[in-house]
Amino acid sequence: xxxxxxxxxxxxxxxxxxxxxxxxxxxxxxxxxxxxxxxxxxxxxxxxxxxxxxxxxxxxxxxxxxxxxxxxxxxxxxxxxxxxxxxxxxxxxxxxxxxxxxxxxxxxxxxxxxxxxxxxxxxxxxxxxxxxxxxxxxxxxxxxxxxxxxxxxxxxxxxxxxxxxxxxxxxxxxxxxxxxxxxxxxxxxxxxxxxxxxxxxxxxxxxxxxxxxxxxxxxxxxxxxxxxxxxxxxxxxxxxxxxxxxxxxxxxxxxxxxxxxxxxxxxxxxxxxxxxxxxxxxxxxxxxxxxxxxxxxxxxxxxxxxxxxxxxxxxxxxxxxxxxxxxxxxxxxxxxxxxxxxxxxxxxxxxxxxxxxxxxxxxxxxxxxxxxxxxxxxxxxxxxxxxxxxxxxxxxxxxxxxxxxxxxxxxxxxxxxxxxxxxxxxxxxxxxxxxxxxxxxxxxxxxxxxxxxxxxxxxxxxxxxxxxxxxxxxxxxxxxx
Amino acid sequence: xxxxxxxxxxxxxxxxxxxxxxxxxxxxxxxxxxxxxxxxxxxxxxxxxxxxxxxxxxxxxxxxxxxxxxxxxxxxxxxxxxxxxxxxxxxxxxxxxxxxxxxxxxxxxxxxxxxxxxxxxxxxxxxxxxxxxxxxxxxxxxxxxxxxxxxxxxxxxxxxxxxxxxxxxxxxxxxxxxxxxxxxxxxxxxxxxxxxxxxxxxxxxxxxxxxxxxxxxxxxxxxxxxxxxxxxxxxxxxxxxx
Numbered sequence: 001x002x003x004x005x006x007x008x009x010x011x012x013x014x015x016x017x018x019x020x021x022x023x024x025x026x027x028x029x030x031x032x033x034x035x036x037x038x039x040x041x042x043x044x045x046x047x048x049x050x051x052x053x054x055x056x057x058x059x060x061x062x063x064x065x066x067x068x069x070x071x072x073x074x075x076x077x078x079x080x081x082x083x084x085x086x087x088x089x090x091x092x093x094x095x096x097x098x099x100x101x102x103x104x105x106x107x108x109x110x111x112x113x114x115x116x117x118x119x120x121x122x123x124x125x126x127x128x129x130x131x132x133x134x135x136x137x138x139x140x141x142x143x144x145x146x147x148x149x150x151x152x153x154x155x156x157x158x159x160x161x162x163x164x165x166x167x168x169x170x171x172x173x174x175x176x177x178x179x180x181x182x183x184x185x186x187x188x189x190x191x192x193x194x195x196x197x198x199x200x201x202x203x204x205x206x207x208x209x210x211x212x213x214x215x216x217x218x219x220x221x222x223x224x225x226x227x228x229x230x231x232x233x234x235x236x237x238x239x240x241x242x243x244x245x246x247x248x249x250x251x252x253x254x255x256x257x258x259x260x261x262x263x264x265x266x267x268x269x270x271x272x273x274x275x276x277x278x279x280x281x282x283x284x285x286x287x288x289x290x291x292x293x294x295x296x297x298x299x300x301x302x303x304x305x306x307x308x309x310x311x312x313x314x315x316x317x318x319x320x321x322x323x324x325x326x327x328x329x330x331x332x333x334x335x336x337x338x339x340x341x342x343x344x345x346x347x348x349x350x351x352x353x354x355x356x357x358x359x360x361x362x363x364x365x366x367x368x369x370x371x372x373x374x375x376x377x378x379x380x381x382x383x384x385x386x387x388x389x390x391x392x393x394x395x396x397x398x399x400x401x402x403x404x405x406x407x408x409x410x411x412x413x414x415x416x417x418x419x420x421x422x423x424x425x426x427x428x429x430x431x432x433x434x435x436x437x438x439x440x441x442x443x444x445x446x447x448x449x450x451x452x453x454x455x456x457x458x459x460x461x462x463x464x465x466x467x468x469x470x471x472x473x474x475x476x477x478x479x480x481x
Numbered sequence: 482x483x484x485x486x487x488x489x490x491x492x493x494x495x496x497x498x499x500x501x502x503x504x505x506x507x508x509x510x511x512x513x514x515x516x517x518x519x520x521x522x523x524x525x526x527x528x529x530x531x532x533x534x535x536x537x538x539x540x541x542x543x544x545x546x547x548x549x550x551x552x553x554x555x556x557x558x559x560x561x562x563x564x565x566x567x568x569x570x571x572x573x574x575x576x577x578x579x580x581x582x583x584x585x586x587x588x589x590x591x592x593x594x595x596x597x598x599x600x601x602x603x604x605x606x607x608x609x610x611x612x613x614x615x616x617x618x619x620x621x622x623x624x625x626x627x628x629x630x631x632x633x634x635x636x637x638x639x640x641x642x643x644x645x646x647x648x649x650x651x652x653x654x655x656x657x658x659x660x661x662x663x664x665x666x667x668x669x670x671x672x673x674x675x676x677x678x679x680x681x682x683x684x685x686x687x688x689x690x691x692x693x694x695x696x697x698x699x700x701x702x703x704x705x706x707x708x709x710x711x712x713x714x715x716x717x718x719x720x721x722x723x
Contacts, residue, residue, distance in 0.1 A: 017665050325652045329669040362663055365656025365670070366530050367619035382572075388532030395532075415528045419536035422491075423543035425520035432494055454661040458668045459699030468489055468498040469519055477482075478505060478515045 004356040009336055016331045022159045026328055029158045033322040036265020037373075044267065055258050056377035059313035062246045066303060069212040069245045070294065076215025077292055080277035085293045090120035093295050097122065097204070097237055100291055101131050104235055106201045112219070112226035113137040114206030115153055115316060116239045116295055119338045119351065122204075133204070134196060136225035138189055145172040151332035153339065154263050154318035159331055193225065203229035203287070207240035208259070208315070209252035216276040217292070218252050220259065220269040227273050236278070236287040242299050243312035255315050258375035262317040298351045298400050305397040307386050311346045313376040320370035320380055326363050335360045342370035342380040349387060353401030361387050414451075436466035484514040485596070486548050486555045490562045491523035492691035500691075503714040504558035504593055506723055511600035518547040524562040526569075526620075530657050534573060541570060542579060545586040554589045556596045558714055560621020560628065561690045563592040568624050592621070593714065594630035594689070606638040607722045612683040614644050616674065616697065618690035619652050631689045631713055638720050644681050648673075655696035671700045678708065685709045687716055 016022060041048045062069060074084045087093035101109060109126065111117060111133055123133040123144075135144045139156035143149070145168050150156030160168070163180050169188050170178040176188045205226060209218040217238055219226050230236045246252050260266045278290035303309050321327050321341030332340035337348040337357045342364070349358050361384055370380040389395040391405060392412070421427045435442065446452045446461040455461070472478050485508060493501040508515050521544055525537040548555050557563045567590045574583040591599075615635065617628045635643055654660065654670025661667075674697060678686050686708060688694045698710035711719075 013663075014665070017669060023669075325654070325670055325673075326666055329666055362659070363666065365619070365652050365654060365659040365667070367652035367656070368623040369619070369650070369652070372623055385530060385532060388530075389534050390532070392532040392534075394534045411531065411533075415531060415533040415536050418523075418528055419533070419539045422522040422525070422540040425522075428520070428522045435495055451661050454664040455699070456703075457664055458671075458703060459696065460702040462496045462695050462699065465496050465498045466494065468494050468501050469517070471498060471502050472505060472515075472517050475502070475505060475509070475515075477509050477513075478517060480517045480519055 004336055004352070006359055009334075009359055012336065013330060013334045016334050017329065019331070021161075021164075022331055023329065025159050025161045026331055028161075029155070030322050030328045033155075033265060033319075037261055037319065037322070038265075040261045040265050040267065045261075051254070051258055052375055052377050055254050055375055056313065058246065058251045058254050059315075059376050060310075062251060063243065063303065063309060063312055065247075066242065066245065069247055070242055072247075073210055073212040073215065073245050074294065076212065077277070078215070080215045081280070081290065082215070082277050083289070083291045085291060087293050087295050087297070089297050093120045093239065093293055093297070094122055094125040096291075096293055097239075098126060098129055098131070100235065100237055101126070101202060104201055104289075106235075107131050108200060109133045109202045109204050109237075110196060110200050110229045110233065111135050111137075111140070112203065112205035112229040113140055113221065114204065114239055115150075115338065116206050116241050117204065118150060120239075120295070120297065136193055136196065136229055137221075138186075138223060138225075141189065141193075142168055149333065149338070151340070152318055152321055153316050153341075153343075193228075197228055197232060200233055202235045202237065203231075203233035204237045204239070205230050207238050207244050207292075209255060210240050210245040211249055211252050212245055212247050214249060214276065216274055218256070219273040219275065220256065220271065221273075222264070222266075222270040224271060227271050230273065230275060231286055233287050235289045235291070236275075237291045237293065238275075239293050239295055241295050241297075243303075243314075255376070259315050259317050262319040262373070262375045301398060301400065302347070302350050305399075308346065308350060308383060308397055308399075310378050311343065311350075311380075311383060313378050314343055314347070315376060317375055319373050319375065323369045323373045324364075325367060325369070326365065330363060334363065342384065343378075346378075346380060346383045346387060349390075349401070350399055353404075354387075354390060354399040355401035355404035358387070358391050358401075358405060361391065432466050435464050439464035482512065482514045484516055484550075484553050486550075486553050487515045487517050488521060488524075488548075488555055488557045488562070488566075488590075489517070490557065490559050490691060492695070493558065494522075496695065497691050497712065500712045500715050501558065503712070503718045503723075506718055507593065507597055507602070507714060508556060510723075511597060511602050513600070516553065520547055524557075524565045526561065526565045527657050529565065529569065529573070538573065538577075538579075541573070541583075545570075545583065548586060548589075551585060551589070554591055554596070555586070556591050556593055558593040559618075559690050560592050560625045560631070561618045561692065563590055563627055564620040564624030566590045592625060592627040592630060594634045595627055598630055598633055602634075602637075604634070604637040604717065604721055606640045606720050608638075608640055608720045610640045610642070611685070612642045612644050612681075613685045613687050613716075614646055614678060614681045614683045615649065615687045615689075616646065616653060616678070616693060617649050618688075618693050621690055622650060628689075634713070634717065635687065638717070641720065644683050646677050646681060648677050651677075653693050653696055655692045657692060660696060667696075668700075671696055675701055675704070675706060679706055683708075685711050685716070687711055687713050689713045
């Protein structure tokens with residue numbers, strides 16, 4: 001059972017802040033990703049902002065009729081020969097996949113890359129049943145070896161540099177020499193994977209875009225393992241979060257146009273796989289059986305919220321993480337649940353429970369850079385603020401686990417105190433007068449008093465400088481009233 | 482003579498009264514009469530950003546009713562507070578009975594640099610040539626969008642050369658309550674910002690928002706960095722010999 005306790009969170013945070021290697025690696029990686037995206041957006045697109053607006057509209061339109069799109073999508077997928085399943089939650093999805101493995105007498109599933117599968121805890125679930133869900137994405141392989149969760153939505157092992165990866169390969173891959181050069185590391189991984197791909201039965205993928213009108217799924221990737229896992233197997237299982245469904249191919253194309261540049265600073269990914277079903281009568285290859293699992297897991301609740309449905313526009317590009325100044329300092333594991341960074345702060349509480357991981361919303365200075373770069377214009381900073389309001393018992397939305405949250409008495413008191421003083425001129429002036437009069441005393445207590453001591457732990461105590469009214473009254477052309 | 486309201490901001494009353502005076506001097510310089518409502522307090526970002534919307538609304542409504550002359554603009558020497566008052570207020574009070582009252586207020590809010598440019602301020606730089614750098618407050622940059630106005634004022638000072646930070650648009654880690662809620666993360670962020678500032682080969686950091694100023698200058702002083710951190714409006718007054 002995952003430990004979501006506040007203690008574990010603070011412990012993890014502290015550990016990561018002191019992990020110099022991780023911070024250096026992350027800084028280097030995130031800087032590169034940001035620079036790559038910036039260069040591309042500035043040089044190769046005529047009107048990136050217009051594209052963002054279009055993409056945002058596509059998503060909101062589709063979300064607005066998601067119920068009919070799900071019906072259309074599942075009917076067309078079924079017509080194309082896919083077996084369509086509906087999973088209300090993580091457990092149902094896991095059971096469906098387990099059943100498919102059992103029906104095919106398989107004890108091995110090869111995975112492309114799927115954050116949804118991470119969300120439902122698939123690998124762990126299957127392991128308990130004696131089935132090995134083996135990763136084939138390079139980053140996912142690395143973290144599977146060292147038994148860590150992904151640190152990023154798109155680049156799961158970005159916190160490890162090539163020297164560390166070389167050591168991991170040398171330790172966990174039989175016969176692998178100790179290397180540090182990237183082409184050599186890739187060669188080790190390719191050789192390792194080639195063996196795995198020999199005669200495997202079941203391949204599992206996620207879905208980047210589900211196209212309702214076509215009854216097809218569109219998968220994007222750069223390594224080729226995705227195509228391999230979904231075409232060379234006998235059985236292909238695709239997990240599709242219901243929010244991934246759009247209406248037309250054109251919808252998906254608009255979103256795809258923004259995804260690769262946002263994610264990795266490339267115009268397009270190396271592979272684009274559009275899959276319309278299993279092997280047809282006249283075809284010579286492809287999986288004989290294809291399953292698609294439509295995963296809800298709180299998404300329909302999210303859709304019904306006043307504010308947070310906007311987060312369902314997410315196309316999982318990871319650029320909000322890449323641009324988050326907090327993420328760069330603390331790394332993905334500090335966010336405690338599957339989805340880190342700004343998007344995680346909005347959706348993790350809704351999927352894993354506000355009572356479980358709501359505290360991650362304090363990993364944000366509300367700088368707004370995430371909202372600025374999100375390709376589908378999710379107002380992430382605004383939504384993080386709104387999620388804080390939910391925790392202050394002042395929100396308007398239903399969030400999973402919100403019936404269990406506790407009031408933060410200290411914050412409540414401080415904020416009510418602030419509101420009282422700031423809306424009462426007498427109290428406000430008294431506060432200013434006290435600060436001015438007792439500033440010496442305040443400075444003395446600054447290292448011991450709660451809150452103040454957090455400020456002075458690395459900064460000097462602010463110099464109190466009051467008496468504005470008196471100063472203004474002396475000025476010509478200035479009226480104090 | 483045209484009259485404007487001056488909103489000093491909470492920190493402009495608590496830690497930066499002298500800078501508030503500098504700001505008012507600049508309004509006087511373009512021939513404006515300034516009205517200071519004594520009972521003003523705070524734009525309410527601290528409680529708003531913490532998700533305490535109802536408390537914020539209470540403070541906001543008690544403040545905006547002070548600025549009741551609809552023909553007078555409200556000038557604020559802070560992009561951060563301007564963003565809150567001009568954009569966030571509208572969002573917060575959307576679909577509430579106070580919507581039109583808030584709209585009438587928000588539509589009259591300007592950041593000081595914006596206003597001075599509108600009034601065609603002339604700045605005669607009497608100082609020695611110097612190099613400075615500039616940090617952009619996040620709310621000013623992304624919500625109020627007033628940074629270009631701040632920089633336009635700096636460019637009017639003929640002997641001042643602005644050297645940009647390598648990561649000007651990166652958050653300094655203040656984030657209001659964030660600095661004391663997650664102090665170690667905030668510290669990591671301000672440390673990066675200060676490393677950037679002190680590597681630019683300049684003789685001063687100019688800054689347009691009080692929260693960032695407290696954060697960055699506080700960190701620098703505590704760690705022995707003696708590069709001066711000067712608020713934009715204090716700096717301008719000094720350069721023009723006020």
